Amino acid sequence: MRVNVAVTVLVGLTSLCSVPAFADSWHRPNVWEESNGNYTNYTYDDGLCRYRYSYNAYEKHAQASRNGDCSHLMIGPDGRVMQQVEEGDEN
Numbered sequence: 001m002r003v004n005v006a007v008t009v010l011v012g013l014t015s016l017c018s019v020p021a022f023a024d025s026w027h028r029p030n031v032w033e034e035s036n037g038n039y040t041n042y043t044y045d046d047g048l049c050r051y052r053y054s055y056n057a058y059e060k061h062a063q064a065s066r067n068g069d070c071s072h073l074m075i076g077p078d079g080r081v082m083q084q085v086e087e088g089d090e091n
Contacts, residue, residue: 031081044081048072053079 029046038058044051049070055062064079074084 029081033080040079042079044073051075051081055079 027047029044032041032043034041038056040053040055040057042053049066049068049072051064051066051070051073053062053064053075062079064075072084074082076082
């Protein structure tokens with residue numbers, strides 16, 4: 001019985017200690033891009049929004065998808081995520 005309680009407390013404390021580390025990296029953007037002359041694959045994920053863009057130059061076909069709250073993103077003409085300039089930050 002004491003072993004079960006000790007294991008439960010140990011697991012609980014371990015998970016509590018890992019929450020701040022996980023919360024710190026939750027909204028950091030993860031950007032992945034792969035391309036060559038015929039195609040481009042671009043993925044952006046910041047924990048709130050997952051955006052995926054792919055372009056096939058051979059077939060001249062582009063496809064984009066967004067999942068989550070992507071209202072804070074500005075998508076450029078090439079399909080990549082650009083930094084959004086807020087009012088007053090136009091230096």
